[in-house]
Amino acid sequence: MSEPVESIESVKSIQTPIRLEYSYTAGRASTRFLKGMAEGRILGQRCPECTKVYVPPRGSCPRCGVATQDEVEVSGKGTVTTFCIVRIPSESLSIKPPYAAAHILLDGADIPFFALIQECPFDDVRMGMRVEAVWAPRAEWSASFENIRHFRPIAEPDATYDSFKEHL
Amino acid sequence: MRDVAVISFAQAPSVRRRLDANEVEILMPVVQEAVARSGLPRREIGFTVSGSCDYVAGQPFAFVSALDAVGAWPPITESHVEMDGAWALYEAWVKIQTGDVDSALVYSFGKTSMGDPGAVLNLQLDPYTVAPLGIDAVSLAALQARALLDSGRYTEKDLAEVVARSRRAAKANPNAQLRGDVDAARLLAEPYLASPLRRHDCCPISDGAVAVVLAAGDLARKAVKRPAWIRGIDHRIETHDLGLRDLTRSPSTALAGEKAGARTGKLDLAELHAPFSHQELILAEALGLGDGVQLNPSGGALAANALMVAGLTRIGEAAKRIHEGEANRALAHATSGPCLQHNLVCVLEGE
Amino acid sequence: MGQACAVIGVGQTKHDVKRVDVSIAGLVREAADRALADAGLTYRDIDAVVLGKAPDMFEGVVMPELYLADALGAVGKPMLRVHTAGSVGGTTAIVAASLVQAGVHERVLTVSFEKQSESNAMWALTVHVPFQQAIVAGAGGYFSPLIRAYMRRSGAPEDTGIRVALKDRKNALKNPYSHLVFPDISFEQIASSPMLWDPIRYLETCPSSDGACALVLASAGAAKRAPNKPAWVHATAMKSEPTMFAGRDQVNPRAGRDCAAELYKKAGITDPRREFDVAEIYVPFSWFEPMWMENLGFAKEGEGWKMTYEGATALDGDMPVNASGGVLSSNPIGASGMLRFAEAALQVRGMAGEHQVDGAKKALGHAYGGGSQFFSMWVVGSSPA
Numbered sequence A: 001m002s003e004p005v006e007s008i009e010s011v012k013s014i015q016t017p018i019r020l021e022y023s024y025t026a027g028r029a030s031t032r033f034l035k036g037m038a039e040g041r042i043l044g045q046r047c048p049e050c051t052k053v054y055v056p057p058r059g060s061c062p063r064c065g066v067a068t069q070d071e072v073e074v075s076g077k078g079t080v081t082t083f084c085i086v087r088i089p090s091e092s093l094s095i096k097p098p099y100a101a102a103h104i105l106l107d108g109a110d111i112p113f114f115a116l117i118q119e120c121p122f123d124d125v126r127m128g129m130r131v132e133a134v135w136a137p138r139a140e141w142s143a144s145f146e147n148i149r150h151f152r153p154i155a156e157p158d159a160t161y162d163s164f165k166e167h168l
Numbered sequence B: 001m002r003d004v005a006v007i008s009f010a011q012a013p014s015v016r017r018r019l020d021a022n023e024v025e026i027l028m029p030v031v032q033e034a035v036a037r038s039g040l041p042r043r044e045i046g047f048t049v050s051g052s053c054d055y056v057a058g059q060p061f062a063f064v065s066a067l068d069a070v071g072a073w074p075p076i077t078e079s080h081v082e083m084d085g086a087w088a089l090y091e092a093w094v095k096i097q098t099g100d101v102d103s104a105l106v107y108s109f110g111k112t113s114m115g116d117p118g119a120v121l122n123l124q125l126d127p128y129t130v131a132p133l134g135i136d137a138v139s140l141a142a143l144q145a146r147a148l149l150d151s152g153r154y155t156e157k158d159l160a161e162v163v164a165r166s167r168r169a170a171k172a173n174p175n176a177q178l179r180g181d182v183d184a185a186r187l188l189a190e191p192y193l194a195s196p197l198r199r200h201d202c203c204p205i206s207d208g209a210v211a212v213v214l215a216a217g218d219l220a221r222k223a224v225k226r227p228a229w230i231r232g233i234d235h236r237i238e239t240h241d242l243g244l245r246d247l248t249r250s251p252s253t254a255l256a257g258e259k260a261g262a263r264t265g266k267l268d269l270a271e272l273h274a275p276f277s278h279q280e281l282i283l284a285e286a287l288g289l290g291d292g293v294q295l296n297p298s299g300g301a302l303a304a305n306a307l308m309v310a311g312l313t314r315i316g317e318a319a320k321r322i323h324e325g326e327a328n329r330a331l332a333h334a335t336s337g338p339c340l341q342h343n344l345v346c347v348l349e350g351e
Numbered sequence C: 001m002g003q004a005c006a007v008i009g010v011g012q013t014k015h016d017v018k019r020v021d022v023s024i025a026g027l028v029r030e031a032a033d034r035a036l037a038d039a040g041l042t043y044r045d046i047d048a049v050v051l052g053k054a055p056d057m058f059e060g061v062v063m064p065e066l067y068l069a070d071a072l073g074a075v076g077k078p079m080l081r082v083h084t085a086g087s088v089g090g091t092t093a094i095v096a097a098s099l100v101q102a103g104v105h106e107r108v109l110t111v112s113f114e115k116q117s118e119s120n121a122m123w124a125l126t127v128h129v130p131f132q133q134a135i136v137a138g139a140g141g142y143f144s145p146l147i148r149a150y151m152r153r154s155g156a157p158e159d160t161g162i163r164v165a166l167k168d169r170k171n172a173l174k175n176p177y178s179h180l181v182f183p184d185i186s187f188e189q190i191a192s193s194p195m196l197w198d199p200i201r202y203l204e205t206c207p208s209s210d211g212a213c214a215l216v217l218a219s220a221g222a223a224k225r226a227p228n229k230p231a232w233v234h235a236t237a238m239k240s241e242p243t244m245f246a247g248r249d250q251v252n253p254r255a256g257r258d259c260a261a262e263l264y265k266k267a268g269i270t271d272p273r274r275e276f277d278v279a280e281i282y283v284p285f286s287w288f289e290p291m292w293m294e295n296l297g298f299a300k301e302g303e304g305w306k307m308t309y310e311g312a313t314a315l316d317g318d319m320p321v322n323a324s325g326g327v328l329s330s331n332p333i334g335a336s337g338m339l340r341f342a343e344a345a346l347q348v349r350g351m352a353g354e355h356q357v358d359g360a361k362k363a364l365g366h367a368y369g370g371g372s373q374f375f376s377m378w379v380v381g382s383s384p385a
Helices: A027-038 A161-167 B023-038 B062-069 B085-097 B117-122 B137-150 B156-170 B184-188 B217-223 B251-259 B277-286 B310-323 C024-039 C088-101 C121-125 C138-154 C160-172 C187-191 C220-224 C254-267 C288-295 C304-309 C333-349
Strands: A042-046 A070-074 A077-086 A099-106 A113-117 A130-135 A148-153 B004-011 B047-051 B078-081 B103-111 B192-194 B207-216 B228-237 B269-271 B329-336 B342-349 C005-012 C048-052 C079-082 C107-115 C195-198 C210-219 C231-240 C278-280 C362-369 C374-381
Touching (some): A027 B023, A077 A113, A077 A161, A099 A161, A099 C138, B004 B217, B004 B310, B023 B062, B062 B103, B156 B184, B156 B277, B207 B310, B269 B310, B277 B329, B310 B329, C005 C333, C024 C210, C079 C088, C088 C107, C088 C231, C088 C333, C121 C138, C138 C195, C138 C288, C160 C187, C210 C333, C254 C288, C254 C374, C278 C333
Parallel strands (some): A113 A148, B047 B103, C048 C079, C048 C107, C278 C362
Antiparallel strands (some): A042 A070, A077 A130, A130 A148, B004 B228, B103 B207, B228 B342, C005 C210, C005 C231, C107 C210, C231 C374, C362 C374
């Protein structure tokens, strides 16, 4: 028997799960950086025109629009230029909030590197704080950003505001 | 309307899979070459616009990192369409027509090999009633090819001849991917991929990038010897509902061609963006292209088809032949969407 | 530049966290129908359609202009789809205006939208792409360090952001289309809301909305026949800069300053704070109001927060900002930029209803996107340029 259309409950929504697989290519610059990571080194590239050092390197200087090739190794120590305290959980992280996420200007680099600060009370984190990279155990190293677990404070006097304010 | 010309064109060779470089690394030399060939200093180009698709690149905001290839400093006037670069060129042409700028850099990139283009393009379909059926681009094209053959206007042999001609022409194109001498009869002996289409009736999967520079009036004349003037450009979209269309014809291409002035003069060549062999027949018919018009001297999309790139490439290839004095009047076409839903036609001419 | 262009129709949807009552097509139609009705036109009268939206991953539909061609009456017409990240709504309006200014078309329908509830916006914004650093903290986590940098540079009082949020949320009560509506909103309520990414609190943050905005843009000739007062486009500008480079100022980006400078030059504006009657600017986190006041030249560097503090940016202030409630109240990402442009147009047409700024004759529409790197702006006025 057929029902009048009006009496049929209308469909409000449907779920259509989508699954797509992609193969990503690191590209030359990222490959160099990640191989450096596998060796416990932080590698950047210097722009031939403006001479700034980019970490992680991108194969090009976004400001000058030219290819970058000169490799520069930078220190695992750096300065917090700015930061925020994250209080909401993230799907991709196992760390429980609150935690500090900071822009860190590594010694020798000219752009800050985004990373988490751990091993200190989150409200100790401040602009100018000196920090160092904390690496995973050597046996766990692979060609990945994750070799550096986080950054932690070091016993050095804070960097002066003037020394990093142009990176804000 | 201002006189606007394509003054330069550069492309990365289309290959099945670029494992050595990411999008920025592929794009940067292409952009640099197009700018160098244009004779215009990079920082004097008034407008920059690109075409790309996040779902091809496997990440949102894919066009943002591509900006690194361009050197957007000091800040530039820049835009982006989530479409084939041919439509980015259209946006650039309009911008120049407003008088706001006199030149534009247009580029597009697509690493089709990263994902499964059939699955990606399935997501172009109506998300509620069609996409969930799981139909892919090749099967849709096959439906269209079946309808075309059933109309009695063409045979499978006509399809094979399009492929053979394209591959042969591609021998002269160092940037094409599939090239060689193939015999139509041998092609017909191959098995079907999705009947009535055989593997060779379908475009290859390609990774590529392309860039073009546009300039207006005297700026174009000063910059290069023989600008390829855009005498007309138009694009039209058809209904998304495949059941409502006569898939054997392309009225949007016919209309765009008419608005672009395709028939107002003799054409030496036509670069038609036909990712499937039968589609070239439909397009040529819609545009009323006679025997005197050389079709796809570059080899067309059957020889190389980087998604989001192949349409702009057709414009570049047509312009190039005018730049080099091989042709005086050319038509270039780009398509988007299932079964030729959206079509752009551009008519180019040497002075 | 080029030929005159006017906004003769504005339409938007009721923005909400999940518009389950409409499909994507239904959502855009709601806005488009309203814009056409305002313009006294039908779909048949439109020459071209320009669609704008942010990443397709927000809905899971690739290149939705293809699917929406029928819903937007675009069959047989030219149709474009613009995507410039968060600024897209503004850029889309500019591209649509270009078509009229170039003399290519007489009447253009432009629609921007996002139906974020259909996919997962948080996921789409933070897809972890291999070989790239994971984005650990979401959009708020990206911007809040910059806000902290602004606070340090300017010495602004810590509750500046709360004051902005209070103002915008009060304004939203006068906008029937607002997604977030807090009838009893108070300073204390905002101050005590959970801190998300220090210093940004929950009630200082934009929502994730489903919504659409539509405009009908017309030539001078077509505008003459419009039933309601047109808003004339005096100038448009867009500027982009790279996301990341050595020495980049992300707090007061040069692309924003250059865009505003170019816009004001084209529009003949020398003192924006005095010459604009109202501004609709893209403020997704409260502190962006003072930051943009400086970036846009309404206030000297380091003093944008004073405008908020003085009440200058309130609805009854001398420089009302976001009378509509802004992005803090409704944020369908693809549409948010066009909503700013649309609200600016409504103001100078005298059609902003309860949140109308009396006698508004010249208004600024502003949008930004990406890592504070893409800017699009326009100036609209009640008289032709």
